[in-house]
Amino acid sequence: MAESLPGASRNTKQRGEILGLLRQTDDFRTAQQLYADLRSQGSGVGLTTVYRALQTLVDAGEADTMRLPSGEQLFRLCGQGRHHHHLVCRQCGRTVEIDGPAVESWTDRIAREHGFTDVSHTLEIFGTCSACAAKPE
Numbered sequence: 001m002a003e004s005l006p007g008a009s010r011n012t013k014q015r016g017e018i019l020g021l022l023r024q025t026d027d028f029r030t031a032q033q034l035y036a037d038l039r040s041q042g043s044g045v046g047l048t049t050v051y052r053a054l055q056t057l058v059d060a061g062e063a064d065t066m067r068l069p070s071g072e073q074l075f076r077l078c079g080q081g082r083h084h085h086h087l088v089c090r091q092c093g094r095t096v097e098i099d100g101p102a103v104e105s106w107t108d109r110i111a112r113e114h115g116f117t118d119v120s121h122t123l124e125i126f127g128t129c130s131a132c133a134a135k136p137e
Contacts (some may be wrong), residue, residue, distance in 0.1 A: 014045040027093045028066065028074035028086075066124050083124040085122075089129035098125075 021037055022029075035050045054075045057063035064078045068090060071131075076095065078079040085103065087096040103123055 014043070015053050015056075016042050017041075017045055018050055019057075022057075022063070022075070022077045026076070027095045028064070028076045028088060029093060030072055030074055034075070062093055066122070069126060078113045085124065087125045087127065089132055090126045091118050091132040094131070 006034065017038055018034065021034055021041075028058070031047065031050050031054055035045070035047045036053075038045050038050070054065070057077070058065045062077065063075050064086070065073060065075050066086070066088070067073050068088075074088075074093065084097045084099055087098050088094070105120075107119060107121050111117070
């Protein structure tokens with residue numbers, strides 16, 4: 001039986017395959033990477049279905065999404081119910097969830113100083129992980 005995506009109106013085999021693949025990695029992945037992985041596993045899922053499923057997860061708050069400095073959009077399941085940030089390798093997508101208490105207090109202070117309420121923010125830190133840095137060019 002296929003797994004259902006949160007917020008999905010229908011429970012389909014394709015959605016279950018996408019969710020299963022996302023559960024196999026902690027790193028951010030592009031829709032194209034996920035699509036290629038599914039196809040290599042023999043799945044008949046289409047790229048449009050992958051994009052729709054990922055957007056359903058993001059809308060339901062079950063997945064994180066971010067854009068690399070290049071503009072490419074990345075996705076991953078978010079297993080923690082608390083606010084957090086990410087340290088992301090811009091080469092391989094390896095991701096580490098980090099807390100940012102100093103960022104939280106700074107954001108709140110700046111918002112108050114300027115009379116803003118209902119404030120939200122995102123913070124992604126990009127770099128090169130040690131494994132990618134060690135690879136010869």
